[in-house]
Amino acid sequence: MTEATIIEDVAGGVRLIRWNRPAKKNALTGAMYDAATAALEDADANSETIGAVVFAGAPGAFTAGNDLGDFFAAGTAPRESFSEMPALRFIRQLARTRTPLVAAVDGLAIGVGTTLTLHCDLVYVSPQARFRMPFVELGVVPEAAASHLLPRRIGFARAASLLLLCEPFDGAAAVSMGLANGLLPSEELEAHALAQAARLAALPRRAVQATRALMRGEQDAVEAAIEAEAQAFEAGLRDPETQARLARFLSGKA
Numbered sequence: 001m002t003e004a005t006i007i008e009d010v011a012g013g014v015r016l017i018r019w020n021r022p023a024k025k026n027a028l029t030g031a032m033y034d035a036a037t038a039a040l041e042d043a044d045a046n047s048e049t050i051g052a053v054v055f056a057g058a059p060g061a062f063t064a065g066n067d068l069g070d071f072f073a074a075g076t077a078p079r080e081s082f083s084e085m086p087a088l089r090f091i092r093q094l095a096r097t098r099t100p101l102v103a104a105v106d107g108l109a110i111g112v113g114t115t116l117t118l119h120c121d122l123v124y125v126s127p128q129a130r131f132r133m134p135f136v137e138l139g140v141v142p143e144a145a146a147s148h149l150l151p152r153r154i155g156f157a158r159a160a161s162l163l164l165l166c167e168p169f170d171g172a173a174a175v176s177m178g179l180a181n182g183l184l185p186s187e188e189l190e191a192h193a194l195a196q197a198a199r200l201a202a203l204p205r206r207a208v209q210a211t212r213a214l215m216r217g218e219q220d221a222v223e224a225a226i227e228a229e230a231q232a233f234e235a236g237l238r239d240p241e242t243q244a245r246l247a248r249f250l251s252g253k254a
Contacts, residue, residue, distance in 0.1 A: 005035035012198030013051035015043050015099075018058065025064035025108050026057045033086035043099040051201025051208070053097070054193050055116065056104040059186075062129070065111030068250055082234045087112070088226075091144045094119045095222050098209045100200045104193035105129045105171070106186050115144035118153070121200070121212060123180040124193045125171035131179075132168040138249065139242030141232045148225035154178060 006018040017036050019026035043050040057063055066087060082088075094101075094116055101120040107128055109117070114131045117123045135142045142150075142163055151159040154177045161167045174180035184192050200208060213219070236242050 004029065005032045005039075007035065007039045009050065010194060012194075013049060013201035014194055014197045015039060015050050015053045016056060016194070017053060018056050019061075019063045020058045022058040022060065024067065025061040027064045027067035027070075028087070028112065029067045029070040030086035033090040037086070037090045037093045040093050040097045040099070044097055047099060047205055047209075050099060051203075051205055052100045052102060052197035054102045054104060054190075054197045055120070056190050056193065057106065059106070060128075061107035062103075062105045062109040063113040064108045065113050068246065083230060087143075088230055091116075091226055092223070095145060095219075095226060098213070100197070100208060100212060102193050102197045102200070104190045105131075105174075105180070106189050110134065112144060115142065115146040117179065118144065118146060118149045122193070122196055123174070124182050124184055124189055124196070125174050125180045126184060126186040126189050127171050128186055129171035129174065129180075130168060131170070131174060132166060133163055134166045136164055137166045139239065139245045140236035141229055143226070143229050143233060145222045145225040145229065147229060148222060 004019070004021040006016070006020045008016045008018070010016055017039050019028065019032065021027060021029075021032070040053065043053050055062075091112075097119075100122075102122045102124070103117045103120040104124050105113075105117065106126040107130065109129060109131045111133060114133050133142055133146065141147065147163065150163060153159075158177060162169065169177070171180065171183050175183050182192070216222075237246075
């Protein structure tokens with residue numbers, strides 16, 4: 001566990017993963033990804049006690065996405081190590097986790113803040129939730145199998161607006177599009193998500209996991225999309241135009 005990622009097991013067999021870096025709108029560092037990955041692996045390994053996992057952020061934000069400064073602190077990763085970067089390890093584990101996943105989204109949910117919710121079984125949002133996937137604007141591609149999952153969830157036309165044009169959407173729109181289960185006031189959001197997670201955890205674990213797997217159906221396709229996106233993402237990072245665009249973004253001149 002790191003200070004910026006709080007892992008807490010609460011009543012009812014629920015594990016809470018809280019992004020806790022409010023000064024940076026909970027932007028995710030490699031250490032935060034690693035802590036979350038380990039927490040998900042451990043939840044699966046201890047399914048007799050952990051029946052559901054809830055993602056939440058420090059008050060006022062879910063996550064502003066990847067901390068690009070941290071991501072590029074050591075320069076572009078060598079080709080042989082790119083696939084083992086913390087963000088990609090987290091995404092792979094997110095897709096493979098058998099334990100039910102719930103998200104409580106308040107405030108900013110940028111990049112992975114949006115795409116990770118596509119792997120959650122239940123998503124609850126506040127009116128202040130602000131989703132956006134600005135990958136194309138930055139010169140890269142979506143991740144977490146978003147290019148595969150989103151068109152199948154909401155249709156190609158809507159997905160094109162969100163992924164190609166990088167259009168933002170709020171909590172009410174997420175519910176309307178079928179990307180979230182319910183809209184709640186910020187002050188009630190986390191408690192509701194934890195209560196719904198506890199309901200999942202109280203059900204027969206094996207039946208919940210089996211039903212979840214049957215509903216998802218296409219695990220191999222999801223994992224293949226993650227790897228294909230990773231290759232395209234890496235290629236984008238190595239493109240000089242993208243590198244210049246990211247440098248401007250990091251300097252605040254974008």
